[in-house]
Each structure stands twice: as C-alpha cells, then as structure tokens.
Amino acid sequence: MAGYDFTAIEKKWQDYWEQAGTFRQPNPGEKDFVEAPKLYVLDMFPYPSGVGLHVGHPEGYTATDILCRFARMNGYNVLHPMGYDSFGLPAEQYAVEHGVHPRETTARNIANIERQIRMFGFSYDWSRRLATTDPEYYRWTQWIFLKLYNSWFDPEAQAARPIADLERKLLSGQLVVDMNGGVVPAVAARRIADIDLYGLQVGQMKFSELESDQQRRLLDEYRLAYISEAPVNWCPMLGTVLANEEVTNEGKSDRGNFPVYRRAMKQWMLRITAYTERLLEDLEKVDWPEPIKIMQRNWIGKSVGAEVKFEILGSTGVSPVSSGVSPVTSSFKYYCDDSTRPFPPLVSLSFEGKNPYPPGEPSSPDLIAAARNLPHLEIPGATYFVTFHCAGQEMLSEPERDMVMNACLHWHGSKCCVYAATVLDNHVHMIVRPLEGESMDRLTHSIKSFTAHEINKSRARKGPFWLEESFDHIIRDERWLSDFTKYICDNPVKRGLTSRADAYKWLWINAEELLIRDSAAHFGHESEEYRRDACDTQSNRRDACGTQESIVVYTTRPDTLFGATYMVLAPEHEMVGDLTTREQAEAVKAYVAAAANKSELERTAETKEKTGVFTGAHAINPVTGQPIPIWVADYVMMGYGTGAIMAVPAHDTRDFEFATKFNLPIVQVVQPPEGVDWHGYVDDGIAVNSGPYDGLPTAEFKEKITADLAAKGLGKRAVNYKLRDWLFSRQRYWGEPFPIVHCERCGVVPLPESSLPLTLPDMDDFTPASSSDPDALPAPPLGKAGDWVNTVCPSCGGAAKRELNTMPQWAGSCWYYLRYLDPQNSHRFCDEKIEKYWMNPGGKRHDAARLQSPMGTDLYVGGAEHAVLHLLYSRFWHKVLFDLGYVSTAEPFGKLFNQGMILGIAYRDGRGVAIPLESIDFTGDKPVHKETREPLITSVEKMSKSLKTSAVNPDDVIAQYGADTFRLYEMFMGPLEASKPWNTRDVPGVHRFLNRVWRMIAGDEERPAMIAGQDNPEVERSLNRLTRKVGEDIVAMKFNTAIAAMMEFVNTVYKAASLSAGQARRFLLLLAPFAPHICEELWRQLGGDKSLAREPWPQYDEASIAEESIELPVQVNGKLRARVQVPAGADEAAMLQAAMTEPKVAAALEGKTLVKKIVVPLKLINFVVK
C-alpha cells in the first residue's frame, strides 16, 4: 500500500526520543526534577519467552502509553517503566532442551522482546528497566524474604511485626505458651484456684522456662516464612512441587501437563492466611473491576458457619444397645467374658458376646477409645481414672517415660492423692483422688502444667512437651481401691506398675467396670439440678482442654443439624485409625491407602461416583441424641474446615448422592417453598423435624442454634477460608536462591542482609531430577553445586549447608513496581522519599486528582489471567512491607484495568480443518474455499500456532504497516476490556486513515496539502467538539470511540478541503498519544522545532461547540414520524409549535385525540394519541 514512509519516520523519531531523553522521568531530589502532580502508570511486565511478543502484549502497553502521553501533555510527571519477569520454569526447560545455560537464553530472549517493544515507540523511561534475574534485583527479593522470615503476624495489631517483638513479649511474660504450643496473652487468673504452682494460669508455661532450642522452635512456628511438612502438589516429572495455582483442574501441572500427586514434604511456606481478613477488607479501598474483586473474594473463600462437637460412641467393641436423650444420660450395657482378671469384678453386669479386650498388652488407642465412651462427671470425694496424652514432638524415650511417670506419681500433697500412674505409648494414665475442697477439674490442669514443667526442665534439644486431652473417670468404690492398693503393695515394683502389661490391664478393666456401676447408680437417683451442674462442668472442661473424645465438624448450615444422619471424615483425618473397629479395619485401611495413592487427576476424575467406607464407629447427634455412623470418604477434604463433616443428605447434594448410594437415612429438616421437592433441597426454607426450632426460617435458625450450642459447650460460631498458606519453594535451578543456611547446631539460619545477594552458582548440569514414579523424592538441582552448598553458619561459624530450593516465579513479580521507583539504589530496595512521592496522590494543580488514584500506582493494566495469583501475592507482600514501615500505602495498585484477550479468527471447513487465508474467497456473503467452493465456518478462538490463520506476529504487521497503524488498530478494535478477534483484513482501514491524515497536512505527488491561510469555521466547530471528546475518552479509556471521532473529523476536513496550520497542529496534538511517530513528523513539518511530547494539551471553546439550531425528532405514540429544525434556544411552546405544524406529524394527528405531550427539551417530542 502506497502512502507515507512510516519506516523511516518511526525509526527517526524513536532515535530522537532516545537521544533527547524525551521520556526520562527524574525522581524527586534529582537536579532536573520539576515539581508537578505525579502519575504512575504500570504495565504488567512480560515474561521473555523464546516466542517473543504476542499481539496481546502491545494492546495493554499501547493503552497505558496513550494515557501517559496524554498526562505529560497535561503537565504531569509520568512514571512509565518496563522490565522483565525473567526467572521461571519455561526458561529453564528451554535451556535444558537446547543445552544452553538459562542465563544465556534469558539474555537472548530479553534482547529480542525489548527490540520488539521498542518498535512500538512506547514512551517508557528505559533508564528504569529491570530484570528479576539480575542479582542486583533479586538481592532485594531475598531481602524481602528475610523480612518475611524475621516477622510474625501479631493478632493484637492485626499486622506483621518483627519476630524480635514476639520474643521480647514472651520473655517479659506478656505472652505465655499454652498447652497446645500456642502463644497467648497472659491474662490475670480470676480465682486463686486457677493459678498453679508457678503463678501462671493453669495449663500455661513461661517462655523463659523453655530450653533455648525449644524457644527457637516455638518462634519458628510464628514466622511469616516457615518450613512446614504439609501435603503439597508433587510433580515427579518436573521434579518439583507446585503451588495449588499451578495445578490444572485435571490434576496436571500447568507447565507440561504432567501428573501431580499429593505428598507430605518439608517446604517453605508463606503465611498469607494471616492476612485473609485484610486482603478481603482492603479490596474496598481500591478501584478495580468488580469481577476481579469477586474472583479474589472467591479465592479467599470466606464462609461463616459453626463448629459443632459430636461425641463419639462405641469404637473398641463397646457399643450401646440403648441410648437416652443426651450423651450424658445415656445408659450402657457392656459385655465381657474376660476371665483373666486378677481380681473378681465387684459388680455384676450382664455380659454378652465376645471379649472386647483380647489377651496381650492393650494399646493406648484402645484405652482412649474406650475412655471416650464413658461419661465425665464431677462427683465430690470420688477417685478418678485419668488419661493424658503427651503432645511432644517425638515418642518419649524409655527414661523419659519413667520421668513422666515419676513426676505424676509424686504429684500430690496438699491437693490430691495419687494412687498409681503409668505411661504407655505416650499416654499417661493415673488414678487420683482430689482431697477435700479440690475439684478434679482444677486438678487435671495443675497436673498437666506441673508435669510438663518438670519434663521440659530436663529435656534437652527436643521439642516442647505438653500434656493435653484428659479423659477422667470416676472410681468410687473404696473396697476396690483397697484391693488395688494391696495389689500395688504386693507388687515387687511398688507403685510404679512397671510390669505394665498385667498391672495395666487389670487396672483398666476394673476401673471401667466400677465406673459403669457408679454412673448407673448415680443417674438412677440424681436430681435434674445435679445433672445440669454436671453438664456445665463437662463443657467447661472441654473448652479448656481441647477434646479428642469428640469430632468437631465445620458447617455453614447449623440449622440442618437435626437432619445430620451420619458423619464423614477425610481419609487423612487423624482420628480415622483410632475410631475404626476391628471388623472394619481392613476395609478402612485399604480405602485410606488408595486415597493417598491417587493422583489429583484420579481423585477428580471420580467426581461422578462417590466412594467411602464405614469405620464401624458411631457418634451421637448432639441435638437428637441419636447415634449416627461415622464414614470415611474422599469427598471430604482434610484441607478445609476440620476435615470432618456432619452429613445432611436431605439438604446437601453431595451428602444426598452418598446417602443414596450407601443406603443411609435421609431426614428432611427444611421445608422448601410450595411445589419444590425437599430431597436434595439446599436453599433456605422453614425448619421442620427440628424439635423446638420447628417453624424458624433458615437464617434465624442458624443464629439461634449457634448460640444455643455455644451455651452448652457443644459448638461455636466459626469462620473458614479456602485460602491456604503459599507454598513458596521449588526444586528448580532458575529461581532466586533462599538466603538461608541449615546448620547442624543452630538449625535454620538466615543470612545477614549485608551478605546479599546470594547469587546462583554457575552450573553446567542444572537439569532437575525427573521421574515417573510418584514416590520419587525431590532432588533440587542446586544440590549438585557442592562448593556452593557447603558453607559456614553465619551464626556459629560451623559447617552448614545452603538451602537447596529456589523461590517460585511469583517472587520477583511481587514487588517489581517498587523497584522501578528507584532501580539503581544499592542501599535500599527503594528510597523512602521517592516511594512516598510516586505511591501517594498529590501535586500542586487543582485537577491533579483527575487521573490519580487514592493510593499506590495510579493505573495498572494487564490481562485478567493474573486476577488472583500475582495480584493476591503482591498485595500480601506489600502489606507486610507496609506493616514493617517500608512502604507508605496499604495497597500497591490503586486502579486496575484488565484488557480483554485478543483472539484469532479461524476459518474451518466441514471437517473442522483450519483453512489458510490465501485459500479463502471473501467476496461473497460467506467466506468459501477458493478451490472447493465449500462454505467455511468462521470461529473465534484463542490464538495458537496451530491455527494457521490466527497467529499474528507483531514484527510482520509493523513491517507492512508501521507501529502507528498497529497501535491504532489495536485501540480501534473495540473496548479495551473486551475480548475481540484480530482480523488482519481490518488493519488497512486504520492505515488508510493515517494516510489521509498525512495527505491532509503534507499532501502528496498528486494533491497539495489542505492547509489554508485561515481557520475554517466548520472545521473549527468540529475540532472543538473533537478536543472535548478525545480528552474525555482518554480519561475513560474509551480509545476506540476517540479514534472513530478523529476519523469523523478527518472526513469533515476532507469535505471542507481546508484547515489552517493552527487547526492542523491542534489536531496533531490530539492524535499524537495514539500515533506518535506520524504526528511528530507532521508537527515538525508545520514548524515545530522540538518534540510535541510536552506541548500543552489543546483547550476547547465550549461556546463554539454549541449548534445554532438542532434537529428534533418527533414521535407519535413512540414511533418516529419526522424531524424538525428548531433554534438551539427554543422554548417548549416553540418546539411543540414546530412539531405540530410539520406536515407528516399533522397527518398522523389528524382525527385523533391528543392524550399527552411529552417534551424532552432539545432531545425529543412524543405525542400520545388515541
């Protein structure tokens, strides 16, 4: 296509801008910095792949460039940088395949993509260019990691604080350690009785009393970056673990489509979950497209519901044959034909069936499970059988068990009498009687606290030790006790019960039998009042101790509790083993093993068909008192809620399917609206079959039952999130190394900041281990760099090994917008003052805020594919930096704009084969194949190389039409946010427009330019209107209509065939942001002596836009009948007059009754007639 010489012009002006430094933007503090309102316009930086630039990239880049050029002409200081997200898997894979070092391929790819980006003439400040692979860049990525590592999330402040603050608070006693290893505020005990021997609330420990090693471990549990052994997505083919986000729906790796398995592995995690609430709340502060906000909210997945406790019933052969109204008042019958007891039973019970306690040493799970069935009661003067679980990190060693046992045996004196104690499988079992005035409730706390203290004092280099989860039971028969005492006395090992097998079995069986008799007798005659007291005591204790004798479920529908007819545990649930009966053991074991071995793919592929297996155990529905079976099924996941559910088949689709398949009872508890079947009805309704709650609407019911359950200690309000902590390590070479060493003596040790950057070692063999075996172990490539791996510990100077994992690709992109602010700074990731200037609104001009956003970058443009991951991760890092005082805004990106995807058009024949453009005849209504004349189907699809017709290479388009045409075409295609097809056949249209502009101002061989000596009045009005329109459209990012308006203007000029040089110049300024090269050239031809990039944006004259007369549409009964000309200032009467006298209108009104006259001033008139 003939026309102006865009190739030469574009080269000329790109060189000019580069040499003149036209777009270099000085920072505050630099000598050529000028005080002005700021505008920070950010593009999502590209990943420099080997393929080069895609047509999608320049779409967003052109949009931001237009806005930036517009802002400069409006007097803003504009920050508009570009860089490269150059670490990552594809670069490494490409390098592996081609046997070239990723550093080389990355450098090559960057060079190519930068050449392409520069061809477009974008007004980037190239002096701020960065690459995430540059050691001077990732030095600060590592630095931020250290900040994460050295911080914790202070729940009181709801913010990140240095970990040193936590340590200080713990050492000062402001915070103490509770029995679960949690850090809690030290509250003043309400009663003296709640304080234990060491002045703490019962069940708490002072941090300072812990070994230094234990202290360190405790602190590690609170860091924002921590190592955790958690189930992760392991991809053996890629030889790396992947984030959830990098695994596809089909359970394959995002890259390469390899199978991914769930495996427990030690990995670095970032505690993003600490920020869920703030990540959610602060979405209100930013100007983002609502759909993107919704996607982020969905990803975080907050739901409000309740946790409900279900008591477990019968597991080790003890099963109820009848049950009462509540677990507390249930009565039991047991059978037992054990004849090996050393002492005869003191109470006769009816024994049926077989022996639940087979010969041999009973295991702790057996005992615990049995204990769970027994009621908790607080009876004055009773003797108790108590079981504690030792919650240390490892199994106790033999000497430690003795230590614990002795500690328990010697725990007596003023408060209680300890008859016996033993330790078995990390469980402590004791027989204790509180002395007068003491309650067992308080005693158990003291015992825990005391014992833990004693043990922790003497344990070295092991994790902290706690006692938790007590099960205490009453032994009240004095005669039995004396027999027992006699037995102990007769025993060669006095009181110690070290011949555990016999002594223990004896102890247990008798204790249980006595207990049963006691309870039965007790409930036979106790008053209601006493029963309530017992209940209260029970629930209080559970709150304080945590419970293992019950299963806690999370539900968003506590209102359907009466319809919970069974329970389901996730296969990974820790209680599955304990619960399962011997009869079901095989089946459950097999099922759990199978679930663990399934890849994600297999597990999702089976969505259609529910699977599961019965554990043999039952729980008690807390509101109906009915026993319900406990199942294991993989449709319940360990990672969400508590890993256990109450199943309400009547009102949950999945439970309904499951119950139908396994023939479980389905009970309706919600009444749907008229005509709707209640089977599987999941929406709100009216409660039925729900006892006292019948008739309540769902929402109200939820509130009420949650409160009622809480009052009884059976549940509480709970909030859950789908968001999980961020798996932050990869077993790859091409990523940021962790600034961490592992020292045998000191454990995990961070490098000092002064030693950064920790650069990647130069390696010849950086290939990751690849295997098809799901059980292959990760072998990070860095492990092969021996010299690099072996180092000294910065803390003790001893031998240490470096962390072998690298950071994921997201790391570098989490903060690059901050580095652009001050990219050369070698002392700080970014200067404080500079950060404040660019990240906060401000500037002297009154209209500065027109383009600015309230915080962070003023505009961030990129594809919606980053709607969750990158944007969530960045916000998280930014908030941590904000909490620690390194940045001044709560959010990084004030305004976000998502460009739509550019699709390709493919023409396919009947068989679905894509036909190349050359073989298509477009002359008819429908495209047909040139040879076969077969009609072709036009389909719009994602661009890919396989669709011959749809893949577009920017290089080719620019070579043929130039950058200005490319820019203009992509902006003219449609709204920026919409997905739209690239149609190569439309490109010449905008090119033609630019040629028309050229001929209009510069002329060509055949025709002179249209420049006249004076303003053309018609052109003037049109130009004023255009000036307003283009300004408004740019601010609103409606570039397509701005371009259409400019085309209209040019058409007007062609009709008028003249415009003045001044008018031409004003027009060029309007077009320049869109098509800068041609405008610069024509500007020069019209006498400009420098770039127009900083010429003031043209003003328009409001008065000259107004038309003298307007055309008024006239409707009759809503149908357009005519148009009349009225003066612009016409009043209502004049408009009506003009309308009614119009012949066609008059004809339509003829003989009809005029009912109503609608007059919209200067817009329209409508007559309503009958």
Add this chain to the structure above:
RNA sequence: GCCGGAGUGGCGGAAUUGGCAGACGCGCAGGAUUCAAAAUCCUGAGUUCCUUACGGGGCGUGUGGGUUCGACUCCCACCUCCGGCACCA
C-alpha cells in the same frame, strides 16, 4: 454445579446510561481518475413489502413475557457463547 461477562447488519463494533438503533472502520456495490490495475477521491446500502419512479408502510438489538408515553438500555423466566472456580461442607 457455582460465580462472573457477553449476545446489535455479511464482519469488528457505536448509542450522551430510558429518548433518532446501526456512529466509525472492514467487506460489498456503483461512479470518478487510469490504456488497465493498484492507490486515491466521491456515492450507496439493516431487512422486508408496496411503488415504473418520487416516495411510503411493516419488521428489526439471542428467545418469551412485563414495566413505561417511549426499552439495546430497567424487571422476570429461558437459550447460547466466553472466562473463572470446582466434592470448599
């Protein structure tokens, strides 16, 4: 399945947010220029019916209903396509 977004000429799309549907561009047709073509310039066109013509009427924004003097725009139900999430209790 759930959550978003979108359906307007042969095609990409426009419509001041309830007031002239189809701006602008592609493609198409006709004309001018040319020996001819390309390029360029001008003109035409949603569709259908009546009319030789000039003109004029009907129908038209995925489908069906509703609100309104008036609906591409608001409400209800449904269909199709695109994107995201997906056994999240």
